[in-house]
Amino acid sequence: MNGLIVFNSASDVVYRCLNSPLTQKIRNVAVAQGLLPAGEQESESPLDSNILLQIFSPIVGSQRIMQCQFDNAYSSLQCEQGFNLVFGELLGFTFLKIGHIPVEQLGRQMGVAITLTRYCYGANLFAAQAGAMQQELLTQCLDCYESLLGEEDQAYLLEAMPKLLVNAELKRTIHLTLDATLEHLRQLGLPRAHALLFVSHKLLAVNSTGQALPLSAADLLFLSLMSRAMQSPKSPAQRAVAVFLQGVSHDVNSGCVPSIVHISRLHGNQVLLQIIEYANMPLTSCIYDSFFVLQKIISVQHQGDSDALKPAYENLESFVGQTLTALKRYAKQRPEDMENCYKKFATKWENLRKMYAEYFKNFEREMLVRIESNLPSFGEELKQLFTLACCDSSSVHELDQLADTAANVEAKLLEFAEFLAVKATRNLSIDAYLEDFPGLVHFMYVNRSSGHMLAPDLRPNQLVPKTKLWSMVEIARSYLKKGQTTVMWKDKAFHYSYFLWFEDQSGSTLSTSMDLQQHFLATGAASGNGTKSPTEPGALTMDYYHDLAELCFPKISPGKVRVYELYCIHLGLVTATCAVEHARRLVATISDVVGEETL
Template sequence: MNGLIVFNSANDVVYHNLNAALTDKICNIAITQGLLPVASRTAPASALDSNVLLQIFSPIISSQRIMHCQFDNAYASLQCENGFNLVFGELLGFSFLKIGQIEIEQLTRQLGVAMTLTRYCYGANLFGAQAGLMQQELLTQCLNCYETQLCSKEEQAYLVEAMPKLLVNPELKRTVHITLDATLEQLRQSGGQQRAHALLLISHKLLALNSTRQALPLAPADLLFLAILARALQTQKSLRAVAVFLQGVSYDANSGCVPTIVHVSRLHGHQVLLQLIEYGHMPLTSSIYDTFFVLQRIVAVHQQGDADALKPAYESLESFVSQTLTALKRYLKQKHEEMDNCVKKFTARWENLRKMYVEFFKSFERELLVRIESNLPAFVEELKQLFTLSLACCDSASNHQLDQLGDSAAVVEAKLLELAEFLAVKAARNISIDAYLEDFPGLVHFVYVNRSTGQMLAPDLRQNDPPSKLVPKSKLWQMVELTRGYLKKGQTTVMWKDRTFHYSYFLWFEDLSGGILKCPLDLQQHFLSTGFGGNGNANGQKPTAEPGALPMDYYSELAELCFPKLSPNKVRVYELYCIHLGLVTATCAVEHARRLVATISDLVGEETF
């Protein structure tokens, strides 16, 4: 059983995605409680609507909200009989409930991914009426793709949350990059697209990523999301363009919410071309996006009745609203009538709200606080409308480019047609562990991840080829889960054995020249004393710091913690997982790890991995 249910602030169900087993289970409970007729057993999926889910789960969600608002101690999870578990999360006022029959830790991770995918599909206006069914369908496809691939234990990319890199010779790589550069130049000259990316995937492995100068660099999570998106849409033979909201790198001021048109084209020989066009004014979009989180923070403060935290929360909101109004004047000089009316209504509501806050901080009258709280929902709705219309004013230039993107994909396919079969074969056997057996005796598998770029290198898992068949996939999955547990405790090097294998895990930092950076902190002591990621998020709740790219960018946070004086773009984070036969000693495993990294660096060549 597995499923996700999302509730808004009024406890209404705004989204649900339940598999057949969970649907049957909930349907039987509804029949027992008299919420559904017995005849519903024959077609539970059609009978199970939002009202039924609301009546069954509303008491749990209401209790969750009360624990959060009145005691600031919301439930993290509930463990039930027969391994039936529930975990809770909150994003911009929406309560996420993840249900499944797996361990709490894994379920929490899947919930974090679900919330992140929701942000990618909806931006700041979560489950907004303006988004329509298209965004909801896209979210469902991405969720199902992620969980299906993860549970199948076939794709290491979904396990370690990184994009597999396809290694080819320098000449071929140069040819591909020149082709993609020409495509971007064509988009720039004919369509005026100054901010664009082009990604070429071969059998779900990244061959090349080209970007224009003005484009915002992609975050590691963006790459993984795009991989999920491409796979989720692979069953559709026609060309497909979707609107999403990428994250962008954390060290850029405009990151967080990057409105992007993603055009997915299936080419010959397992090739998939993704053309990304950023639209909208980044400072404006980023400012509105941040305002949503600050606004949700002040809503949470009101609900908790925390008078001491109210003034700093208001001052933060005032600052972000001021930035938003300034950005509106600067970037949206030509506004249509609907947008102009929206800006006026938003400004009027804010002025009214601001005056009430100023009066309240002078007198602290309870009546004023009640008036403020009653006006906040309308202000939230105006902000949502402003977010939607500000994007609508900017994407008109992108809409007419969709036909051009299809033509560009056809040109790329024609130029790379002669290479298609070779690339398909190369992707099928990108890295073979056989090539490493002579130099690294006893090594049966490895996974090398660059967390700063979100890319990975690893032999494919083939159960029919020695020595891959020696490594059960479950062993690799267990290894990654175990090392994540130790990493959350501050351990960056872990080694252990079982009856068959010797496992080793290493995490380290490098500067841009490849020199090792030594962390001055004792991470284990630091995590024990202060925790990690425990300062609270914009919703007023403590985030769960889970190693990975999608739930939160754990590794960039870790690098910032270890090297606060260095710019985040100057620190690279690497991970290496190795599995040796059990006879290999710890000293030998460490030496293999050191030489393996050097060997891969030579193999990759001039392009930094």
């Protein structure tokens, strides 16, 4: 049983994605409680949202009371027979993940679900203006991740993108082809664009124009997941979808990058993604950040925290001011409906600003009630502003020509198509490393700064069972969350080792003076209670490694710190000293043979 239900601030169900066993379980409970007539257990009709609301409203209501009154909301509920629930929150929406799996695994699925929601909707969560296409995309991505990739693909186990290794000459040819594609897009009036080429779900090349916002590790993983989720025998060879990428964390315009992704399925299991950024990024970034600041002040007012209200308001005032300034700069390009929305937004903000100024003079409860009654309409105007400024891709007029561009790429790479298809199935084998590293049976090398990984492909007859591999990663993550960046352990068959380290841009190792273990224990980060420290390793769930680099090296820009991970599995007879030496030589071998530009 597995599913996701999302409730808005009024506790109405705005989204649900339930598999058949969970749907049947809920239907049985509804009949037992008299919410459905007897005999409805076997009905195949969709569950009514009111049924879900009546069954889950006590849990959701209790969650919100704990959050509003005590600022101590539930993170999860563990029930009998392994049936568990995990809570999440995004912009006032309550996410409820339900499953017959361990809480830790369910929590990771919850983090991915929230991230995918942001990618599909931006800030306008589950709004009617977003349309059915965004909801369908979210459902497809969730189903693909949870039913297939999360338990089968080591790329999604690690949340990193596998690179397809090819020789330098072929790599150069591919990059020149994609550069020509981007130049054609520039000539079409699309100066901010990316071109990505996948072969059998492995990343072969990424090219970007100079004006485009760099793609983050999570962006690459999401784009791969999306293309796989939308791949079926009945799917058209060409398709375009609207998404909201996040960009790299150290860029001021990151967080929400409205984009059109044109997916083209080419010969030989190749997939070309042409990504067009179309919105005014400084404006989009300001509006997007304003949603989170607005939600923060709403939360503070619900909790009645008068001490936190003044700084929360000052933060909101700053971001709204930046939004209004960006809108003024955008004035020459504004259509009439945008002009009207801008005026309404500015008027509502001016009214709110005056109310807050009055409240901070006397701290009268009546004025706070007036503020709270005006915040929802202000939020609606902010949503309308986001829709007009960030979701309108009508300025992208040349989408019909992207299919022709993809055809040109396919023609130029046709002579390599069969080679690339075969190479993707045999990208890297552990057999190539056995002579130099006796006893090594599997490894996974990850550049967390780029989001790329290198690992031998999993095979049906491999020596290491998948269950051992998944368990290894879970154990390593549990120790990392406690501040341990080097871990070794053994079972009856294998010797496992995990290493995380930092390097600067020149490749020199960086050492931190911070005792991560003591810091995580002191802040409660290991148990998920920390407010600043990262808590859950991953790229899709959150930008964990960026936060970790910022925590360890506060005086260095996170964009200048590279984070690496290495997982190794040896036969149990291999000693710890030998495993460490293998790890050191393996990293050097990968750097020398593959090259940093690939990973």
